[in-house]
Amino acid sequence: MNNTSAAGGIRRLGPYAVAGLFGLTAAVTPCAALADEGGVSFWLPGNFGSLAATPGVPGWSWATLYIHSDVAAGAGQQFPRGGRVDVGIAGRADLVVFGPTYTFATPFLGGQASVSLFGISGRSEGSAALSLTGPLGNTIGINRTQDLTSYGDVIPQVSLKWNQGVHNFMVYGTGDIPVGDYDPSRLANLGLGHGAIDGGAGYTYFNPQTGNEFSAVAGLTYNFKNTSTQYQNGMDFHVDWGASHFFTKQLQLGVAGYYFQQVTDDFGAPASLGGFRARIAGIGPQIGFLFPVGDMDGYVNVKAYKEFAAEHRPEGWNAWLTFALSPKAPEATAPKPLQRKY
Template identity: 75%
Template sequence: MKNFRKGALAVVLALTVFAAQPALADEGGISFWLPGNFGSLAAAPGTPGWSWATVYYHTDVSSGAGQQFPRGGRVDVGISGKGDIALFGPTYVFATPVLGAQLSVSVLGVGGRNEASAALSLTGPLGNTIGINRTQDLVAFGDVIPEVALKWNMGVNNLMVYGMGDIPIGAYNSSRLANLGIGHGAIDFGGGYTYFNPQTGNEFSWVAGLTYNFKNTDTQYQNGMDFHLDWGASHFVTKQVQLGLVGYYFQQVTDDFGAPPALGGFRSRVAGVGPQAGFLFPVGDMQGYLNLKGYWEFAAENRPSGWNTWVTFAISPAAPEPASAKPIVRKY
């Protein structure tokens, strides 16, 4: 069971570094934080060395017909969006402890197709209409997102702290509906907990954090601070198969700066829940992991909502065999 624990944890670090730009909230419906970023085993340490993860992310969301969203000096009404995004990047786990914890460093890239629509757009003090039923799509690369994390293991209990940021070099234009970059820098920090008992195969995780958004210098708009909570609960029905539930809650906690007075602070909110399944398997002398999870969204405010799905493939160093698995050589 000790080797099962290490095998199950060998890939999790590569699964906890993702935040993407097609998420909808804040200015024009765009936020740095992607709810559902973290999930099961998020706070559990992994195996030292390099790992790699690739995620296919699909989202399909829409707002109410008359709901308004500020964007670059105009207001878009009745927006919707679809995204087919690839998220990819390496993680390096250090073998030498730092403050008694396992240190990891990750870098994420984003690319794919994003489609956005608006029933109409308004601009100027009189609310002049500049566009009706606008739809745009974009195939491009998004921003670059680095992350640093520390994780502590204490038997079945695991703790983590992390920090990540957004380097705004992705495809962005304030006059465009569809973007892969968010147009401004951001920093996000938080912590989490994982309970994992390899004897029973039961696991529960949560990670909470705050996002601080810098001003978008193209539009002079600054999103407020965002609170987010991701959670996952699962059971390993075998040593290779994991089934469970995932969920999230996203709440903007301070007002935007630059929104039209009629929209107030324009604080956004959304929650989501859905199923997940995971599969562990060998890839040569490495450890492979495939995870599928989906979320249905509800309780949305100042934010389009709908559903999203994630398919994650990660590869990492295999856990070392326990000493008991090695052949015993006796001398007579």
Template identity: 80%
Template sequence: MAAACFAAQQAHADEGGVSLWLPGNFGSLAATPGTPGWSWATVYYHASVSAGAGQQFPRGGRVDVGIAGQADLAFFGPTYVFATPVLGGQAAVSLLGVAGRNEGSAALSLTGPLGNTIALNRTQDLVSYGDVIPQVTLKWNQGVNNYMVYGMGNIPIGDYDSNRLANLGIGHGAIDFGGGYTYFNPVTGNEFSGVVGLTYNFKNTHTNYQNGTDFHFDWGASHFFNKQLQLGLVGYYFQQITDDFGAPAALGGFRSRIAGVGPQIGYIFPMGDKLSGYLNLKGYKEFAAQNRPEGWNTWLTFAISPAAEPPAAAKPLSRKY
């Protein structure tokens, strides 16, 4: 159940120094199978990031210098977990969306046909909707070991304008795939999860810019003090592994990097006889940024899923005489 709440992500372009993949997307219990049926996850995401005045970022055919941004977003969507096994594992499909407010600011450096450069400061904000992200997962359980493979894509129907600083859509398609592992021992209450993946970005036809391939690793470690309360740590590492196409020559391949780490707390509670609720709060402080703004972000997740079926009562032994 808890794994479903980590399946939402925001979409941005490497063009502006931020990726399609939102680091921290997966966390604790990511690879554990869920309860068959429909579930729903809603995530409130707040982030504040900035990059120094000496750092340059390509965006929409221009160069932005010293960018900053703030986001207050809601990620939401249903997940359906199939009861019938697929390749010996448990399959699930999700359809996720995003809406909220995004604010961006930058010092813009514009170069004219005669080589003259005009610099100006600019701030914009946008309240709108983002792209739609379908996702498929397949998970296997072997005692305390759990394994997962996943695939997702980006359908670029969100609010996007290459001339704006603030966007909720990315203006191009993308695919992401990877795998994960969760160790969870219900007896000791100890858990560790890690998920790795790669993102391939298609060309942004609005700007003739194509982001490079991104590698990402999200992890979470926690301890369940009882069947309800969970405390632990979360972290991520993001590294672009191939060059962008379309970046100004002065910026080279414009490969980006970022890492983050922080605490988490989770709480599981019943919602009647047939549903379970899950609340999770986690936060990240970022560091080691390269060609990417750096700051902090928090996630508040509320997920509803079918309650796990109680173990079947043991049948009394019978004896023939």
């Protein structure tokens, strides 16, 4: 692939580079206060956003995300969890995701590499209208509600990006280290209870001259077995996308959306539930703002999604607030005129 240098791509983007650095955020644990078997995946749809594949600024940066989610499933829908079947589940969560990213200045395979490590904390609330006795002998419960304020799993992440004029390309890999607060007998958890790996590729079209941008990133998740329940989620396919326009060098407005589809069956679900393949889609508005913070560049982004087309998964809405700091992006410079030699 022929591409411009990483430094040249950053200078071309100028102040937009900090926004591109955080188009990809951490894949976080259950936003709906439900264990993975409860219909919520390791991958939280909406993680990728606008400018996801554009290069970042070399050096250390920091991102903090606040995520609020409110979802529910129909009264008759059944979800396996911890050896039992929950009916009529609902969940609410307020999560904070935080961590550093280091972006390398030296090109790797002709692109720009970065590594991240994210932690999670917050409050999770889950409820079920009815919990039926499962094969592990769990007690039947009616109108159960539980909440938990604690810490979640650790999420490492790597990415590699290439720039070629207005076209940007990326590959990424991430995963779940299951060290978060998890108990299979609870309705509310901040840990998954199992590991996972996820990888994929993305594309961003961005023209700084017009301010128009479109991004799409697709990935695939492999879930390891939950040894506490002997349950293993199937593989998940997901696409996140965003489209926006920079009305000024600071103000960005647009829309964002996602589609999530489980592509292989779960192992361990009750026979009556079949393969229990999940599906969800969402769409909503976004607004971003770039500003200086001392000798750093700051970026704030707010986006919200209304969900639809749910299958074997609760649906509702979620909102994201991102605050990011990175080294100041170099300004684009005009080419020097040729000097005549006498």
